Amino acid sequence: MPSRNRPFYGVDMTAGGGALPTELPALPIREVLDEVLAAMSDRGVAVLSAPPGTGKTTLVPLALAAAGLRVLVAEPRRLATRAAAARMAELCGDPVGGIVGYSVRGDRKRSAATRVEVVTSGLLVRRLQSDPELTSVDVVLLDECHERHLDADLALALLLDARAGLRPDLRLLAASATVDTDRLTRLLDDAPVIHATARTFPVQTHYVAPVRREHIEGTVARAVRTALAENTDDVLVFLPGAGEIRRVTGLLAGLPDVDVLPLHGRLPTEQQDRALRIGARRRVVLATSVAESSLTVPGVRTVVDSGLARTARTDHRRGLSGLVTGRVSAAVAEQRAGRAGRQGPGRVYRCWPEHEHSTLPRYPDPEVRTADLTRLALELACWGTPDGTALRWWDTPPAGPLAAGRAVLTAIGALDASGSVTPRGSRFAGLGLHPRLARALWDGAALVGAEAAAEVVALLDEEPTGQADLSDALRQARNDRGGSARLRRETTRLARLAAQAQAQAGADGGAGRRADSRRGTDAAALIVGLAFPERLARRRGTSGSTYLMAGGTAVELPAGSSLTGAGWLAVAVADRSPGQTHAMVRLAARADVDLATAAAPALLSDAEEIGWVDGDVRARRVRKLGAIVLRERELPDPDHAEVHGAILAGLRQEGLGLLRWDPAAEALRNRMAFLHRTLGDPWPSVDEAELMAGLDDWLGPALGRARRRADLASIDTAAALRRLLPWQVAGRLDELAPERIEVPSGSKVRLDYRADRPVLPVKVQEAFGWTRTPRLADGRVPVLLHLLSPAGRPAAVTDDLESFWRTGYPQVRSELRGRYPKHPWPDDPTTATPTRRTRPR
DSSP states (O other): OOOTTSOOTTOOOEETTEEOOSSOOOOGGGGGHHHHHHHHHHTSEEEEEOOTTSSHHHHHHHHHHHTTOOEEEEESSHHHHHHHHHHHHHHHTSOTTSSEEEEETTEEEOOTTOSEEEEEHHHHHHHHHHOTTOTTOSEEEEOOGGGOOHHHHHHHHHHHHHHHHTOTTOEEEEEESSOOHHHHHHHTTSOOEEEOOOOOOOEEEEEOOOOTTOOHHHHHHHHHHHHHHHOSSEEEEEOSSHHHHHHHHHHTTTOTTEEEEEEOTTSOHHHHHHHHSOOSSEEEEEEOGGGSSSSOOTTEEEEEEOSEEEEEEEETTTTEEEEEEEEOOHHHHHHHHHGGGSSSSEEEEESSOGGGGGGSOSSOOOHHHHSOOHHHHHHHHHHTOTTOTTSOOSSOOOHHHHHHHHHHHHHTTSBOTTSOBOHHHHHHHHTTSOHHHHHHHHHHHHHHOHHHHHHHHHHHTSOOOSOSBHHHHHHHHHHOTTHHHHHHHHHHHHHHHHHHHHHHHHHHTOSOSSOOSOOHHHHHHHHHHHHOGGGEEEESSSSSSEEEETTSOEEEOOTTOTTTTOSEEEEEEEEOOTTOSSEEEEEEEEEOHHHHHHHOGGGEEEEEEEEEETTEEEEEEEEEETTEEEEEEEOSSOOHHHHHHHHHHHHHHHOGGGSOOOHHHHHHHHHHHHHHHHHOTTSOOOSHHHHHHTHHHHTHHHHTTOOSGGGGGGSOHHHHHHTTSOHHHHTTHHHHSOSEEEOTTSOEEEOBOSSSSOEEEEEGGGGTTOOSOOEETTTTEEOEEEEEOTTSOEEEEESOHHHIIIIIHHHHHHHHTTTOTTSOOOSOTTTSOOOSSOOOO
């Protein structure tokens, strides 16, 4: 290694037909290359913080290689991997595969002469799994760490583990455009931080807000036309995915003297290269997030930002996972805008209202917090730490989603009961696919043939095309001018791997044992069912577009779908937007019950079900596929204890209103509530929550032989409530809170306990001679007397009779005796005879 003060530029390592360059382009990263080399020599770890455009991706690996090191560069995306290798090879004057090579899944260009190899983060993980010591590597450069992709976070954790034990001499350089250096340096044992500064120019910001009912594609197309009219250079447009790129391309058709060029990972290499080259005409490059930092698009001084991106999201409760379109973070928006200021003053057109910019989240969420962790769980099991606790993480994987991933792996036979990886699981990991797709390829090849299984898996491994019908998506992919070659190459590669599955199916214990005659759409549905058995779905009712998936989630077909009318679906992709009742099907194939049961035998069950369903007790024998009932019949003599439990469950679900609350039961409950409020324990609470909590204790014995909802009407609810009264106080109920009180006239009037205080409604004439207000609960609470007119209407309210007769009665007498002359209205009611009748004639 060179010393800190000696430049490396004079080193000339000839390899093959080319050589490492003795002079590098004048990019900002050159100012810190000696610091990088010194850090690799002194500490073996470092963090390189370098904004986009500084040259960190291409110049740093060449500098390390020129110092005699074998370099492995990890990029988050395949497109960036190939582009970085091509640029470095160009600087070396050597073809790709010589001094500089690359490896991505299904494509590799490297040789014995290769000193710098660029790989995807996922492929780096596979290398570590097969060779934890990375015996042919001196230094690993993890590029674009700030993007926080799951594979990159895992690769970092595995590299740290390898350095701690197997390869303490392995050098590690974490490079990023915008990174939380404090957290990362602590993770790397207080590694030195090297800062490179980019030369940037001012960028003017313009906001192009969507108009009413305008889709984002329309807003973007409008912003592009404005940008072309106001500027003379090339335009880089950020869109969330290939579908939006295709639609915006259509909206921009016919632009004069402008080439509209897509740029995303699904394109053939030649189309990607064309988008990255400055041409004879102006370019509008429609790109996904691949162009944010890990890829340079030359000639751009104008950016149009949709403000959207695809992110991995998982809804564990509904069993849905995949790429979801959402708003970008403020950090990503700034990074996109920065693309316009690399070569001179630029402009960015943001397709959202200016006032919404302050509401953007500050940073994007790491994928480990939001994505499906099934693949991560398999890699951890292969590494020997199924729960990941033995590793050092930037962000520790959440326990719940990781456990959910292990459950999926156990179900498909990739993990055993102890959580250790099985031989089957090791083979799945080696395929480089999501474990679900690996299972579908492995088992599906034995059922439908390697070629048919591989083609469907290759399509499912890509971003959804926008076609809800998988058969339409397959036809489109086969006929697509650019994508068909890619699909054929990937199908051939996967079919070759799947052929091994057919040879080993007998010993593997997989779902299939021999290929059958399933082909076409039927085969496609079977492969989807093998990959996502819980998403097999049956239509609700005899018509309509709503389906119930085996996992219990309801999904709906988009309007006008060619799948409308299908009785069964094998759903590959579905997502649920906020506020929507059902998830929406994005990609599915027609299926039937036989295919569903063949694809998901583990979900089949036969059982007796006794429970509360749709407002009543249902006792039946059912055959189910997950949550889907295939057939059922009523049980003639269900178990009494289970019926009893079902009724209690129904009451807990629907409330005490299912019971018959006659006046006696209501009155008793109110009396008991009064005593609990007034005297407390041991008088029991009878509010809704307390009664529901102790339902089995007070109501259970009263259920008797009740078998259905209608039987609840025959239960004596008042008698059931009395079971709540402790024996030591039950005998005093009528004394402390009597149901009726005898008034001076001899009438026994019912007390009303519904209000906070007991109310006694009594006619004025029946209360003559009553000078003391009755009191309840051992004299603690005076009764509130509602003194009524002869017609039964309230005339006065009092809880102090003595005061009422002196001050209130004279006014009542003067107002009512003329209206009710047949009733007595004595001058002195305290000595008058009480009566229930009119006075004698």
